[in-house]
Amino acid sequence: MPINESSVCDENSIEYELRSTTMLSPSYLKEILHQEQLQVLLVYLYNKTDDIIKIETHSNNIRVKIEENSTRSDVTGSPLKVDLKGDDSFGTCLKLKYYHPWTDSEAKYHPLSVEASREFMRNYLKKSNITEIPIFAICDGNNSLKTVILGMHKTKDYLITSTLNMLGFKHIEDFTLEKMEKCHYLNSRAKQSNILYSIISKYTIYGSFLQNVKNVNDCDQYGNVTVEIKNNNQCGFNKYERSSEQKVLLQLLAGHHESSVHFLWKQLLILQQYIDILLDPDKYQDHETPLSNSQLDLQDICFQIKELTTDVCKYEHQGGFILQNIRNMTFMDQIWEILKQCENLCMLRESLTYLFETLAESNLTIPITERCSLAILVTGLLEGKLGVPVLRYPQAMEFLFELGAEKLKNDYEAIIRNFCALSNNALFAEWNDLHSQLNFQENFQKVRNTIYSKSEVGDLRKHIAKLAFLSRLHIAVEMIYLLKNESGMTEDVLVDAYKTICKTYSDSKIITDFTDLLAVPLCEISLSVSSVEHCIKNTLPTSWQVQMVSKIKNTEFMTTFHLTKHQIFPFLDIDNDINTYTENFYYVYNYVQDKDIIQ
Numbered sequence: 001m002p003i004n005e006s007s008v009c010d011e012n013s014i015e016y017e018l019r020s021t022t023m024l025s026p027s028y029l030k031e032i033l034h035q036e037q038l039q040v041l042l043v044y045l046y047n048k049t050d051d052i053i054k055i056e057t058h059s060n061n062i063r064v065k066i067e068e069n070s071t072r073s074d075v076t077g078s079p080l081k082v083d084l085k086g087d088d089s090f091g092t093c094l095k096l097k098y099y100h101p102w103t104d105s106e107a108k109y110h111p112l113s114v115e116a117s118r119e120f121m122r123n124y125l126k127k128s129n130i131t132e133i134p135i136f137a138i139c140d141g142n143n144s145l146k147t148v149i150l151g152m153h154k155t156k157d158y159l160i161t162s163t164l165n166m167l168g169f170k171h172i173e174d175f176t177l178e179k180m181e182k183c184h185y186l187n188s189r190a191k192q193s194n195i196l197y198s199i200i201s202k203y204t205i206y207g208s209f210l211q212n213v214k215n216v217n218d219c220d221q222y223g224n225v226t227v228e229i230k231n232n233n234q235c236g237f238n239k240y241e242r243s244s245e246q247k248v249l250l251q252l253l254a255g256h257h258e259s260s261v262h263f264l265w266k267q268l269l270i271l272q273q274y275i276d277i278l279l280d281p282d283k284y285q286d287h288e289t290p291l292s293n294s295q296l297d298l299q300d301i302c303f304q305i306k307e308l309t310t311d312v313c314k315y316e317h318q319g320g321f322i323l324q325n326i327r328n329m330t331f332m333d334q335i336w337e338i339l340k341q342c343e344n345l346c347m348l349r350e351s352l353t354y355l356f357e358t359l360a361e362s363n364l365t366i367p368i369t370e371r372c373s374l375a376i377l378v379t380g381l382l383e384g385k386l387g388v389p390v391l392r393y394p395q396a397m398e399f400l401f402e403l404g405a406e407k408l409k410n411d412y413e414a415i416i417r418n419f420c421a422l423s424n425n426a427l428f429a430e431w432n433d434l435h436s437q438l439n440f441q442e443n444f445q446k447v448r449n450t451i452y453s454k455s456e457v458g459d460l461r462k463h464i465a466k467l468a469f470l471s472r473l474h475i476a477v478e479m480i481y482l483l484k485n486e487s488g489m490t491e492d493v494l495v496d497a498y499k500t501i502c503k504t505y506s507d508s509k510i511i512t513d514f515t516d517l518l519a520v521p522l523c524e525i526s527l528s529v530s531s532v533e534h535c536i537k538n539t540l541p542t543s544w545q546v547q548m549v550s551k552i553k554n555t556e557f558m559t560t561f562h563l564t565k566h567q568i569f570p571f572l573d574i575d576n577d578i579n580t581y582t583e584n585f586y587y588v589y590n591y592v593q594d595k596d597i598i599q
Contacts (some may be wrong), residue, residue, distance in 0.1 A: 015047070015048070016045035016046060016047055016110060017045065017046045017047075017048065018043070018044075018045055018046075018112070018116075018120070019043070019044055019045070019046045020041055020042065020043045020044075020120070020135075021041070021042055021044075022039060022040070022041050022042075022133065023039070023040065023042055024036075024037065024038065024039060024040075025038045025039075025040050026042060026102070026103075026106045026109070027101045027102045027103065027106060027568070028101075028102065028106075028149075028568045028569050029136060029149070031101070031543075031562070031564075031568050032149075032164060032545075032560065032562055032589065032591050034200065038134070039133050040133055040134045040135070040136050041131070041133055041134070041135045041136070042109065042136055042137075042138070043112065043117065043120050043135065043136065043137035043138070044109035044110060044111065044112070044137070044138050045109075045110040045111065045112055046108065046109070046110065047108070047110060050108040098208045098566060099208050099209050099210060099211075099212055099213055100209075100212065100566070100567070100570070101209050101211065101212070101566075101568060102212070102568070102569075102570045103211075103212060104212070106570055107570040109138060109570075109571070110138075110571055111138045111139050111140040111141070111148070111571050112137055112138065112139055112140065113139065113140055113142065113143075114139050114140075114142075114143045114147050114150065116137075117137035117139050117150045118150065120137060121135060121137070121150070121152050125154065129154070130154050130155050130156060131152065131153055131154050131155070133153070134151060134152070134153040134160070135151065135152050135153065136149055136150070136151045137149070137150045137151075138569075138571065140571075141166055141572065145163070145165045146165050146166040146167070146168075147163055147164065147165050147166075148164050148165070148166050148569060148572070148589075149162070149163065149164035149591075150162070150163055151163070151164075151593070156598065157597065157598055158595055158596060158597050158598055159595070159596045159598065160593060160594070160595045160596075161593070161594050162591065162592065162593040162594070163591070163592050164589055164590070164591045164592075165589065165590045165591075165592075166572070166587070166588075166589055167588040167589065167590055168587075168588060169582075169585055169586070169587055169588075170585060170586060170588045171584055171585055172237055172238075172540075172563070172584050172585070172586060173584075175237065175561060175563065175588060176236060176237075177234070177235070177236040177237070177546065180546060180548070180559070180561050181195065181548065183559060183561075183590070184548040184550065184557070184559035187557055187559050187592050188550050188552060188557035188559075189552075190550070190552055193550040193551075193552055194550060194551075195234075195548045195549065195550050196232070196548070196549045196550070197231075197232055197233060197234050197235075197546065197547070197548060198230070198232055198546070198547040198549075199230070199231050199232070199233070199235060199544075199545065199546050199547070200228065200229070200230050200543075200544070200545045201228070201229045201238065201541045201543070201544050201545075202226055202227065202228050202229075202541055202542050202543045202544075203226065203227040203229075203532075203535075203536045203539055203540075203541050203542060204224070204225075204226050204542040205225040205226065205227060205486060205487055205488060205535055205536075205539075206221075206223065206224065206225040206482075206486035206487070207221040207222075207223055207224035207225065207251070207486075208221065208224060209224060209251075210223070210224050210251045210252075210253060210522060211251075211522065213253060213522070216253045216254075216255060216256055216521050217257070219253060219256065221256075221258070222252060222253055222256035222257075222258040222259050222482070223250065223251055223252035223253065223256075223259075223478075223482040223486065224249075224250070224251040224252075225248065225249075225250060225482065225483070225486045225487050226248070226249040226250075226251075226542070227246070227247070227248055227249075227532045227535060227536055228246070228247045228248075228249055229244045229245070229246050229247075229532065229536075230244060230245040230247075231243065231244035231245065237541075237544055237563070238540060238541055238544065240533055240536065242531070242533070245528075246528070246529050246530070246531065246532045247526055247527060247528055247529065248483070248487065248489075248497065248526070248527045248529055248532065249524070249525075249526050249527075250479055250482060250483065250524065250525050250526075250527065251522065251523070251524050252475070252478050252479060252482050252522075252523050253521050253522060253523075254471075254474070254475060254478065254517050254521040254522075254523055255269075255517075255518075255521055256521075259478055259481070260323060260478075260481040260485065261323070261415075261474065261477050261478055261481060264408065264411060264412070264474060264477070265474060267404060267407075267408055268408070268467065268470060268471060268474060268514065270340065270404065271401060271404050271405060271408070271467050271470070271514075272467060272514055272515070272518070273291075274291075274397055274400060274401040274404070275401065275460065275463055275464060275467060277289060277291075277345075277397055278394060278397055278398065278401070278460055278463065279460060284345070284393055284394040284397055285393060285394075286345065286393075287344065287345050287346035287349075287393060288344050288345070288346065289344055289345045289393075290343065290344050291340075291342050291343060291344055291345065291347075291348060291400075292340060292341055292342065292343060293343075294341040294342070294343055296341050296342075296343070297343075297347075298347050298350055298351065301338060301339075301341065301342060301347065301351045301354075302351065302354045304338045305335075305338060305351065305354060305355050305358060306358065308331070308334055308335070308338065309358050309359065309362060309364060323415070326411050326414045326415060327410065327411070327414040330367075330368075330369065330370065330410075331366050331367075331368065331378075332368065332370045332372075332374070332375050332378070332403060332406070332407070333407050333410075335355065335374075335378075335403065336400075336403045336404055336407045338351075339351055339352070339400055339403070340400065340404065342400075345393045345396065345397065346393075348393075348396050348397070348400060349391055349392075349393060349396040352391060352396055352399060353388065353391070355378075356377075356381055356388040356389065357388055359378060359381045359382055360381045360387065360388050362382075364382060365382070366378075366382060368382075370403075370406045370407075370410075371406070371435055372402040372403055372405070372406040372435075373398070373399060373402050374399045374400075374402060374403045375403075375406070377389065377399075398463070401463055402463075405463075405466050405467065405470060408470050408473075409428075409431060409469075409470060409473070412470065412473035412474065412476075412477055413427075413428070413473075415477050415480075416473070416476065416477065416480075416502055419480055419484075419495075419498045420495060420498040420499045420502060427502060427506050430465075430469055430506070430508055431466070431469055434462050434465055434466050434469070464513060464514075465508075465512075467513075467514045468508070468511050468512055468513055468514055469508070470514075471511050471514045471517050472505040472506070472507075472508075472510055472511050473505065475505055475511070475517075475523050476501050476502050476504075476505035478523075479501045479505075479523070479525060480498050480501055480502075483497055483498070483501075487535055488534060488535035489529070489532065489534060489535050490531070490534050492530075493529050493530055493531055493532075493534075496529070496530070497527045497529055500527050500528075501525065501527070504525060540583065540584070541563075542564070542565050542566070543562070543563060543564040543565065544562075544563045544564075544586075545560060545561065545562045545563070546560070546561050547559075547560045548560070554596060554597040554599065555594060555595065555596050555597070556594070556595040556597075557593075557594055557595075558591075558592070558593040558594075558595070559590070559591070559592055560590070560591035560592075560593075561588065561589070561590055561591075562588070562589040562590075562591065563586035563587070563588050563589075564586060564587050564589075565586060565587075566587070567587060568587075568589075
């Protein structure tokens with residue numbers, strides 16, 4: 001909640017309002033302090049005209065519409081046309097776009113002068129002798145020290161004061177650990193003292209920070225792989241130690257067209273379309289409700305069904321695992337591939353009736369391993385225990401949903417088993433609980449009017465839960481391929497990481513509805529790994545930070561040096577592309593904090 005502490009100032013004919021707002025630390029403070037949930041009182045200037053600018057607050061992911069091509073992107077404006085005249089050298093100049101770490105809201109916070117920041121804090125302490133939470137004021141850096149943050153936190157036990165200064169764009173040789181230690185001794189006003197070290201290095205292996213991507217379809221990268229190394233030893237810039245705490249941070253944009261398993265994402269979208277139909281009585285009772293944009297008519301669908309039942313024994317055995325052909329196609333898999341091409345509900349029901357009649361009149365023996373409702377019915381028809389059922393439109397729709405869901409579950413299971421050995425019961429216990437069984441008449445008479453005795457529309461909560469489960473499997477598989485394709489880690493390290501990913505996404509609380517993932521497609525996970533040495537070899541960190549702490553009498557002195565390849569403050573006008581030509585240069589910040597214990 002904002003504190004009623006405001007005034008208006010005029011700078012270059014622009015009116016700013018002084019504001020102080022309680023919030024979680026903005027991105028730049030998190031980057032320096034590494035405290036994710038720290039609540040602070042942020043002091044800044046606000047320009048009301050910023051509210052006129054329309055800001056997108058959520059990532060946009062486009063659902064596939066059946067009347068459109070699924071590869072169509074949501075792009076606005078006219079694209080720039082460039083004729084390269086066959087110049088192949090252009091390809092070597094392309095690079096992934098850099099996405100800044102600050103939010104749209106943070107971009108509206110404008111800095112004060114250092115003098116105004118100090119005056120605010122003095123006035124605040126006059127009104128209240130203590131501060132419940134830390135106060136930070138963002139500053140314009142126009143003083144001699146180029147101060148960008150002033151901080152204060154006073155309680156009955158201690159007083160903390162802090163400053164963050166920008167030291168410029170510097171070569172790494174200008175900042176040896178020895179020079180930084182001398183600076184710490186100077187800050188602590190001691191020639192020598194015991195120093196506690198905390199060093200954090202981050203290496204961007206693939207992509208860039210994706211937290212603020214506005215549109216999945218316009219983003220040129222589907223994920224981000226960042227390595228984070230922490231240690232408490234006295235070591236210099238970019239020095240790897242095996243004893244360090246090592247993590248891999250993964251981000252991905254679910255449904256991105258560059259993903260290795262995007263073809264499976266398209267099928268999830270189809271299943272969501274079926275649920276949308278089942279949720280709307282006007283749609284599931286209308287025989288013309290569209291299901292696909294296929295050009296096949298009923299005769300084409302029936303021909304494919306007839307051909308499949310004729311050649312049912314001619315399946316080819318698959319050799320090794322390949323993503324394009326995940327596993328051996330079963331009879332029910334091929335039924336799914338045929339039926340999902342039905343143009344509308346009427347064609348779907350007629351096609352199912354034709355399938356049932358064909359199987360009931362045949363003497364085929366087909367191994368059916370699936371457990372969905374349609375598979376159970378097909379088995380009953382083949383064994384002569386059931387007659388051809390009479391279906392309503394919503395029941396036909398549910399059959400198709402369950403068939404597609406079962407097929408996808410088997411695909412994901414085959415992929416996961418190729419990468420890691422997990423207990424099937426542990427990973428798929430939720431799926432087994434969600435299986436709904438057919439309830440036929442007990443006498444199972446072989447007559448045409450075998451009744452499918454479910455209500456007009458079954459329990460949609462189970463269908464929604466199934467799709468949520470499948471979406472979690474999909475994210476797990478996407479994470480696996482992101483790690484496999486982009487991290488450069490050794491196989492022994494990857495195997496343990498794969499297991500952690502699968503166990504994490506078996507938690508039903510992570511995604512409870514597929515539509516939540518459509519609304520916010522950014523997914524993140526942090527994995528502890530045994531070694532990252534192989535993937536960071538001959539690589540400079542994206543950011544590097546050393547924190548030095550010494551205690552002298554009743555005062556704790558902290559000096560932090562933060563080196564980063566990219567700008568972390570939205571209000572500093574610096575070109576992010578400058579580091580393209582200056583590999584060994586970094587933006588350097590110095591954070592100094594004194595904590596005095598009150599006796």
